[in-house]
């Protein structure tokens with residue numbers, strides 16, 4: 001599991017965010033070292049991020065993410081043909097924008113610590129319907145080779161639980177293979193049976209080939225949802241490749 005640092009502009013494109021969406025109360029789960037909350041907050045959006053990494057040692061997160069981005073640059077540049085460059089233009093701009101995000105994240109974490117809450121799916125530390133809109137980038141489906149289908153269902157239900165209007169997830173392809181998450185239709189059917197219909201929206205952003213779809217859950221008419229069984233959490237160690245060791 002990596003901690004990445006996508007920007008507000010990437011979030012706006014990945015989740016097709018409108019100005020109306022940005023007037024809502026928004027949760028970013030997982031926030032990682034992304035600058036969505038920092039930049040959206042500066043524009044007046046009531047946004048909060050949650051991530052297991054926001055516990056002890058979180059003050060180092062921005063610096064670690066920044067080193068990781070620098071470390072990754074050669075890898076991305078050497079394997080540029082594996083990625084889609086329409087949005088970034090090329091590896092130099094990609095690395096520059098990600099580094100700027102990590103810096104904006106670190107500055108906002110120091111300035112507005114209450115906006116960054118420690119917590120893990122599928123047991124988020126929020127009341128039901130706490131947020132109008134919930135955004136989830138590059139955890140579910142992306143890590144489909146590491147996280148079980150049971151975890152995915154529990155996590156999707158918990159994201160739906162804390163949302164009032166919609167949950168948007170991006171992408172629906174695995175980061176290891178660029179293939180669509182195999183159990184996606186089954187998970188959508190299980191959510192529909194719980195009163196949570198969903199749709200796949202094509203968006204104007206892709207970094208992985210074929211990775212230009214967002215899953216949107218409509219939670220407006222949902223009834224009560226089941227709670228995840230204790231122990232159904234999945235907490236994978238974050239890999240800091242520049243340090244060569246996983247953090248607990």
Ligand SMILES: C[S@@+](CC[C@H](N)C(=O)[O-])C[C@H]1O[C@@H](n2cnc3c(N)ncnc32)[C@H](O)[C@@H]1O
Pocket residue numbers: 001002003004005006029030031032033034050051052053119120121122136137138139233234235236238
């Ligand atoms: C690849 S990063 C994505 C960060 C951010 N959304 C972005 O797009 O830049 C994945 C994040 O998922 C977090 N994570 C791992 N397990 C989690 C869990 N059970 N619940 C919530 N977040 C989790 C990690 O700490 C990491 O920050």
